[in-house]
Amino acid sequence: MAVYALTGFSLVSLLSFGYLSWDWMKPSLVADVATDPMEKPLPPTFTRPPHIIFILTDDQGYHDIGYHGSDIQTPTLDRLAAEGVKLENYYIQPICTPSRSQLITGRYQIHTGLQHSIIRPRQPNCLPLDQVTLPQKLQEAGYSTHMVGKWHLGFYKKECLPTRRGFDTFLGSLTGNVDYYTYDNCDGPGVCGYDLHEGEDVAWDQSGKYSTFLYAQRVRKILASHSPKEPIFIYVAFQAVHTPLQSPKEYIYRYRSMGNVARRKYAAMVTCMDEAVKNITWALKKYGYYDNSVIVFSTDNGGQTFSGGSNWPLRGRKGTYWEGGVRGIGFVHSPLIKRKRRTSWALVHITDWYPTLVSLARGNLSNVQGLDGYDVWPAISEGKESPRTEILHNIDPLYNHAKYGSLEDGFGIWNTAVQASIRVGEWKLLTGDPGYSDWIPPQTLTNFPGSWWNLERLTDGLRKSVWLFNITADPYERYDLSEQRPDVVRSLLMRLVHYNRTAIPVRYPAENPRAHPDFNGGAWGPWASEEDGDEWEGGREPLKSRNKKKKCKICKLRSFFRKLNTRLMSNRI
Numbered sequence: 001m002a003v004y005a006l007t008g009f010s011l012v013s014l015l016s017f018g019y020l021s022w023d024w025m026k027p028s029l030v031a032d033v034a035t036d037p038m039e040k041p042l043p044p045t046f047t048r049p050p051h052i053i054f055i056l057t058d059d060q061g062y063h064d065i066g067y068h069g070s071d072i073q074t075p076t077l078d079r080l081a082a083e084g085v086k087l088e089n090y091y092i093q094p095i096c097t098p099s100r101s102q103l104i105t106g107r108y109q110i111h112t113g114l115q116h117s118i119i120r121p122r123q124p125n126c127l128p129l130d131q132v133t134l135p136q137k138l139q140e141a142g143y144s145t146h147m148v149g150k151w152h153l154g155f156y157k158k159e160c161l162p163t164r165r166g167f168d169t170f171l172g173s174l175t176g177n178v179d180y181y182t183y184d185n186c187d188g189p190g191v192c193g194y195d196l197h198e199g200e201d202v203a204w205d206q207s208g209k210y211s212t213f214l215y216a217q218r219v220r221k222i223l224a225s226h227s228p229k230e231p232i233f234i235y236v237a238f239q240a241v242h243t244p245l246q247s248p249k250e251y252i253y254r255y256r257s258m259g260n261v262a263r264r265k266y267a268a269m270v271t272c273m274d275e276a277v278k279n280i281t282w283a284l285k286k287y288g289y290y291d292n293s294v295i296v297f298s299t300d301n302g303g304q305t306f307s308g309g310s311n312w313p314l315r316g317r318k319g320t321y322w323e324g325g326v327r328g329i330g331f332v333h334s335p336l337i338k339r340k341r342r343t344s345w346a347l348v349h350i351t352d353w354y355p356t357l358v359s360l361a362r363g364n365l366s367n368v369q370g371l372d373g374y375d376v377w378p379a380i381s382e383g384k385e386s387p388r389t390e391i392l393h394n395i396d397p398l399y400n401h402a403k404y405g406s407l408e409d410g411f412g413i414w415n416t417a418v419q420a421s422i423r424v425g426e427w428k429l430l431t432g433d434p435g436y437s438d439w440i441p442p443q444t445l446t447n448f449p450g451s452w453w454n455l456e457r458l459t460d461g462l463r464k465s466v467w468l469f470n471i472t473a474d475p476y477e478r479y480d481l482s483e484q485r486p487d488v489v490r491s492l493l494m495r496l497v498h499y500n501r502t503a504i505p506v507r508y509p510a511e512n513p514r515a516h517p518d519f520n521g522g523a524w525g526p527w528a529s530e531e532d533g534d535e536w537e538g539g540r541e542p543l544k545s546r547n548k549k550k551k552c553k554i555c556k557l558r559s560f561f562r563k564l565n566t567r568l569m570s571n572r573i
Contacts, residue, residue, distance in 0.1 A: 047292075049141065049143070049231040049360070049361045050231070050292050050293055050334070050336055051233075051284075051289045051294070052143075052293070052357055053233075053236065053284065053295045054103075054234070054235050054296045054353070055238070055277060055295065056099075056103070056236065056238065057238050057241065057299050058237070058238060058239055058299075059242045059243075059299075059304050061302060061303020061309035061312075061324075062299075062302060062303065062312075062314050062323075062324065062327055062328070062329060063303070063310040063312040063313075063314075064241075064267075064270055065078070065081075065270075067082070068329070070442075071267070071442065072266075072270045073267075073274070074271065074274040075274065076274045076277050076278040077331075080297065081297070082341065083333060083341060084295075084332050084337060084341075085331060085333075085339075085340065085342055085344050085380050085381075086342075087330035087332070087344055088345055089344070090298075090329075090330035090348045091326050091348070091393070091423075092298065092301055092326060092349075093301060093326065093394070094302060094320055094321060094325035094326055094393075094394075094435070095118055095318065095319055096118055096301065098114060099301055099350055100300065101114050101153060102349075102350050103298075103350050103353055104133045104165075104354075105131045105132075105133060105351075105354065106352075106353075106354025106355055106371040106372060106373040107131070107351060107372050107373075108351065108372045110503035110504070111372065112504070113128060113507035114127075116396050116398040116399065118176060119152065119176075120511065121175045121176075121524055122512055122515035122516070123154075123156070123508070123509050123510075123511055123512070124509050124528055125507055125509050126159075126160030127160065127165065129159055132368060133166045134166070134354050135147070135165065135166030135233060136166035137166075137354075137361075141358070141363035142230075143232060143361060144168055144226060144232045145167050145168050146169045146222050146232070146234045147167040147169070148215045148218045148222075148235070148236050149172045149211075149235075149236055149238050149239060150176065150238070151170075151173065152174070152175065152176045155175075155524070155526055156512075156526060157526055157528050157530065158200065158526045163199055169222070171197070171203065171206075171215070171218050172196070172215070173185070173195045173197070173211075174195055174525070175187070175195050177243065178196070180239065182194075182207055182208070183195050183196035183206075193520070194522055194524070202523045202525065210246075210272075211238075212269070212273050212276050215236060215238060215276070216276035216277075216279045222234060223287045226287075228287060228288035232289070233361075236280065238276070240269050240276075241269040241308075241309070243304070245266055245308060246265070247268035247269045247272055248272065251271055252265060255267045255268055260308070262306070262307060262308040263310075264308075265308060277297075292335075293335070294332065294336060294357075295332070296330075296331075296332050297329070297330065297331050298328055298330045298350065299330070301318050301319075301325060302316065302317050302319075302327070304317060304318045305440050310440070310442040311324030312439070314327055314475070314477075315438070315476055315478075316438075317440070319436070320435025320437070321393050321394070321419070321421035321430055322430075322434055322435065322436075323475060326421075328350070336381070342383070344379065344380060346379040346386035347391070348376050348379070348388065349373065349391050352373040352376045353373065355371055355373045355374060355375045356373070356377050359375045360377060374387040374388045390495065392495075393423065394421060395419075395496060395499060395503060396420070397506065399418075399432065399433065400419075401415075401419075402416065402432045402433045404463045404465050405417025405418070405431065405432055405465030409466060410431070410493055411490050413490075413493055413494065414496055414497055416465040418432050419431070419432035419433055419434070422496055424492055426472035427469070427470060427492060428470075428471045428477075429466070429468050429489060429496075430466070430467040431465055431466055431493075431496070466482045466489060468482035468485060468488060468492070512527075514528070515527045
């Protein structure tokens with residue numbers, strides 16, 4: 001195995017310095033001080049369905065919250081979590097679209113066809129229209145539903161928009177990455193457009209307003225104009241703290257002593273988001289919602305380490321199936337919780353919010369078949385055992401197959417070259433290429449020029465395609481037990497085979513030049529007509545056009561953009 005040195009550091013030196021010996025159960029980091037054992041919890045007051053506020057942050061690392069020992073200030077989140085229930089066995093997905101789709105549908109990616117990558121701006125793809133979404137179920141239960149922030153579940157047709165998928169109102173972006181002030185997003189050289197929408201219209205007049213402030217202000221306005229006597233669901237999907245790293249100067253000044261520039265800007269964005277949550281909580285109290293409310297806080301995936309994020313002490317980062325990519329920050333704050341001020345180690349996955357919140361809303365789940373999520377409210381509120389015993393992290397048949405994987409290595413039942421990961425009980429199995437696999441202490445983040453390439457190559461010499469960890473005993477994934485426990489490996493491979501039999505074909509169509517913002521007034525937005533139908537059928541190959549004249553136009557457009565991109569690239573060079 002070839003081991004490459006990180007400038008000034010190596011994996012061996014990290015171990016020798018004790019960086020990877022952090023006590024997982026250290027009270028000051030992930031647990032609460034014990035409360036009075038004689039103190040009896042107050043019973044919940046479910047006289048009316050509760051108001052539900054779901055806050056989702058983007059690319060916030062596991063380490064990047066105060067109560068996980070971070071150097072970033074998050075006093076509001078710390079207080080809300082301390083007064084509620086911290087979820088320290090909580091899992092999300094490694095990238096944006098998968099987490100959001102599983103939250104909204106309560107289903108694994110393999111059951112919606114979104115098991116590969118993300119939905120890109122120019123793809124004729126979106127959350128399957130046959131899926132009944134979480135806000136639609138809440139509407140059925142009598143809720144007013146509102147979304148503020150990042151959608152990233154497709155928009156090529158109007159039927160894909162948030163306002164057609166269960167939200168009464170929407171203010172936010174449709175794509176996955178926009179400027180925090182101008183709301184511009186480029187999907188390649190010369191393919192740029194504006195992306196801030198109010199309902200189904202482009203919100204040109206909001207340009208120049210920092211998105212974290214804008215979204216918090218919109219939540220306040222929604223609460224001010226609604227009656228607390230009527231149930232409300234607000235999904236707040238902050239753009240923060242995804243790149244680009246942008247923050248008001250006054251927040252950056254607080255972290256002026258940080259030598260790492262990326263970490264400094266990132267920290268400022270996290271603290272700014274924390275204050276936005278403070279303003280939302282204040283509005284809940286001011287307008288009479290708080291006493292009958294449930295606030296859920298969740299990250300969408302692991303932090304991006306080369307953009308300032310930190311998942312320490314976990315292994316890996318955003319985009320990987322190591323714990324640093326899939327273990328999330330999560331907590332629930334509510335006056336309705338029976339056993340407050342504690343840390344829960346109940347196994348919870350992002351798919352669980354769908355049945356949990358619909359049940360809290362007294363909605364009907366009897367007509368929803370095939371959910372992968374569980375109602376975990378008793379585990380959260382009362383400390384009961386979680387009904388969940390396993391999590392399919394994903395099976396991605398399109399991801400680059402591992403060089404050294406084979407059907408033989410998978411006991412003849414599973415091709416270990418395929419990227420997949422599953423957790424069953426205390427065991428976690430990974431096959432294929434799980435992604436970048438090192439542990440990165442916060443103090444080394446982008447401090448050393450060129451160090452990332454060295455880190456990337458750290459495990460190049462490992463001729464492996466199967467890893468097995470006891471996550472309960474080894475949450476940092478330091479000790480691979482795949483060779484010592486082939487019986488467990490085989491058992492978990494059988495579970496992958498079981499899930500794979502239920503998977504639907506991947507939805508990952510080719511990009512379409514008609515999506516270019518220039519054909520939509522300079523903004524990203526729906527571009528396919530309602531009569532077009534889907535441009536793919538089950539797999540990744542586009543269907544042949546039924547209209548030869550339309551097909552010819554598309555060919556001309558492709559040719560035009562190839563020439564345009566070539567000129568732009570030539571100018572840049």
